[in-house]
Amino acid sequence: ILARVHRRRAVMASSNTETAIRGAYSRRDGVGSREAHEEKRRVVFAKEEHASAEAGEVIKSLVFGGLDGIITTFAIVAAVAGAHMRRETVILMGAANLVADGISMGLGDYLSEVAEQRFVRHEFEREQWEMANFPEGEIEEMISIYVDQKGLSREDASTIMRTLAKYPKPFVELMCVDELGFIPPTDPFPAWKKGLVTMIAFDVFGAVPILVYYVATSAHFSIDDDTLFLVSAAATACTMFALGFTKASLTNQPMFRSGAMMLVNGSLAAAAAFLIGSVLETAYGRADSCPATLPSR
Numbered sequence: 001i002l003a004r005v006h007r008r009r010a011v012m013a014s015s016n017t018e019t020a021i022r023g024a025y026s027r028r029d030g031v032g033s034r035e036a037h038e039e040k041r042r043v044v045f046a047k048e049e050h051a052s053a054e055a056g057e058v059i060k061s062l063v064f065g066g067l068d069g070i071i072t073t074f075a076i077v078a079a080v081a082g083a084h085m086r087r088e089t090v091i092l093m094g095a096a097n098l099v100a101d102g103i104s105m106g107l108g109d110y111l112s113e114v115a116e117q118r119f120v121r122h123e124f125e126r127e128q129w130e131m132a133n134f135p136e137g138e139i140e141e142m143i144s145i146y147v148d149q150k151g152l153s154r155e156d157a158s159t160i161m162r163t164l165a166k167y168p169k170p171f172v173e174l175m176c177v178d179e180l181g182f183i184p185p186t187d188p189f190p191a192w193k194k195g196l197v198t199m200i201a202f203d204v205f206g207a208v209p210i211l212v213y214y215v216a217t218s219a220h221f222s223i224d225d226d227t228l229f230l231v232s233a234a235a236t237a238c239t240m241f242a243l244g245f246t247k248a249s250l251t252n253q254p255m256f257r258s259g260a261m262m263l264v265n266g267s268l269a270a271a272a273a274f275l276i277g278s279v280l281e282t283a284y285g286r287a288d289s290c291p292a293t294l295p296s297r
Contacts, residue, residue, distance in 0.1 A: 058189075058197055063247045065105055065198035067240070069206025071266045073097055074236045075273040077209045081229045082277030087217050094210035098203050106199025113191035120176075120185045127172045127180070131165075138175065139165050145178050205243065209236045233270070240266045 025033060076097050080090045131138050139161050146157040164171045173184040212232040216223055223231075244262025248255040 058193070059246075061109065061194045061197040062201045063243055065109070065201030066205035066243050067247070067262065068105060069098070069102065069202035069204075070208055070236060070239055070243070071269050072101060073206040074209040074232070074266060075269045077213070077229075077232060078270040079273035079277035081225070082274035083281035084225070087213050087225065087228070090213045091210055091217065094206075094213070098206050098210075102199045102202040102206070105202045106195040108195075109198040110191050110195030113194050117185070117191065120182055123180055123182070124172065124176060124185050127175050128168070131168050131172050131175075135165060135168075138171075141179060142171075142175060149178075205239060208239050211235075236266065236270075237263055 023029075023032070073094050076093050077090055080093055127138070142161045143154065143157045146152045146161065147154050150157075152160075161171075164174065176182055176184040209232050212235055213228060215221075216228055240262050241259040244259035245255045247253075247262070248258030
């Protein structure tokens with residue numbers, strides 16, 4: 001129990017020091033930055049950093065799936081509302097989108113993550129093999145990169161690379177970054193978890209636009225369709241702003257600006273969908289007013 005409490009305190013301290021470091025950078029406070037980094041070295045441990053990285057992956061998939069879910073679902077709601085279809089049609093099409101797109105998004109995130117992890121692992125193992133079989137060639141490649149792209153003198157680049165080459169694993173990890181352009185593989189966050197989080201986030205946040213319609217229809221509220229659409233739009237707007245705000249807080253970007261940009265993004269998608277629905281309804285008439293069966297001859 002004491003060990004668990006100690007780890008939790010270390011994680012909280014790590015979070016506080018990261019906030020202090022970012023704040024010092026925003027203020028261009030060199031003294032504060034140095035003090036925050038010294039504090040971080042005292043409290044941060046490898047396990048806590050790994051746990052923090054996993055939490056970051058979960059939150060990234062959560063925000064990604066949630067934003068996609070709420071924007072696409074509300075676009076469908078706007079299109080159906082623009083065509084002046086019945087509330088039941090809004091619920092039906094919105095729910096169908098949630099199920100189909102949620103599964104597609106989750107599987108897509110899972111498959112792309114698996115492919116990326118396999119590619120990174122394969123390239124890392126290839127570089128390890130080349131370093132073991134032809135180290136001089138790999139060293140010369142890195143020297144050339146640091147001379148041509150980084151601006152070091154050849155003498156300094158040669159000294160640095162030949163010293164680092166005595167330790168093959170960190171040398172290959174540096175090659176992955178500078179030569180191949182990707183972070184070397186570590187203990188990756190499970191791809192199936194990322195896919196699952198994306199799918200759940202898509203379904204949960206994507207349900208917001210149609211939840212208003214479902215509640216109003218089930219409870220038989222006496223509210224006209226235009227007002228109901230405005231209520232759904234307001235709930236969607238608040239959720240989109242909150243997700244944009246959260247996304248910015250994770251990337252140390254202006255939070256209110258990010259929330260507003262996400263709101264503009266969703267509004268443009270909804271406006272386009274509403275316009276298309278209105279145009280098609282004018283051109284072809286209401287889709288749900290068509291007879292359910294063909295007339296008998």
